Structures are given as C-alpha cells and as structure tokens.
Amino acid sequence: MNIQIVKKFTKRTEYKMLKNWISVDERNIDELTSGICVIPAIIILKLSEVELQSLNKWWRHCGNQLIVSPPFHQMDVLSLLQLNVDLSVQ
Numbered sequence: 001m002n003i004q005i006v007k008k009f010t011k012r013t014e015y016k017m018l019k020n021w022i023s024v025d026e027r028n029i030d031e032l033t034s035g036i037c038v039i040p041a042i043i044i045l046k047l048s049e050v051e052l053q054s055l056n057k058w059w060r061h062c063g064n065q066l067i068v069s070p071p072f073h074q075m076d077v078l079s080l081l082q083l084n085v086d087l088s089v090q
Helices: 012-022 039-046 050-060
Strands: 003-006 025-027 034-038 065-069
Touching: 012 034, 025 039, 034 039, 034 050, 039 065, 050 065
Parallel strands: 003 025, 003 034, 034 065
Antiparallel strands: none
C-alpha cells in the first residue's frame, strides 16, 4: 500500500504520528503517484492555487484516495477540494 504525505509539511505532528504507525512516502503535491495521500485539512489552506489544482486533479483519478484529517476549527473543505457533485435522478 502506497501512503503518501506532503513533503513540505512533514514536520507537522499529524505526519510525525502517522510515521510511527506506518511507512510513508514523502512527495511534493505535483509528484503524487497512484495510491493514498493523507493530508491534514489545515494544510489545504496553505497550498498555493497551483498546488490545490494539482491535488484536485490527482484525487479525481480512478484508484486514488485522499484522506483528509479533520480541522480543529471550522473550514469549508468541500469547496476547497471541489467535492460538491450535483446528482439528479429522473
């Protein structure tokens, strides 16, 4: 299983704790490979527009899973990750 974390935020406590439980690959957002990426929600606010677009493109590929740990304060993760999908049944 390929668990990936965002390289420039590896000093965050969430990532340090994760490394104690499982081996991870540190990657830049634009270097993510197929698999799973774990990202604390607060990091999403710190990404540049280009990085955010790259992350959104990555998680939309079949087989990729983005695991977002919950933030400690209220934030609109759904709109940042463009998760609002309209469904209509007729």
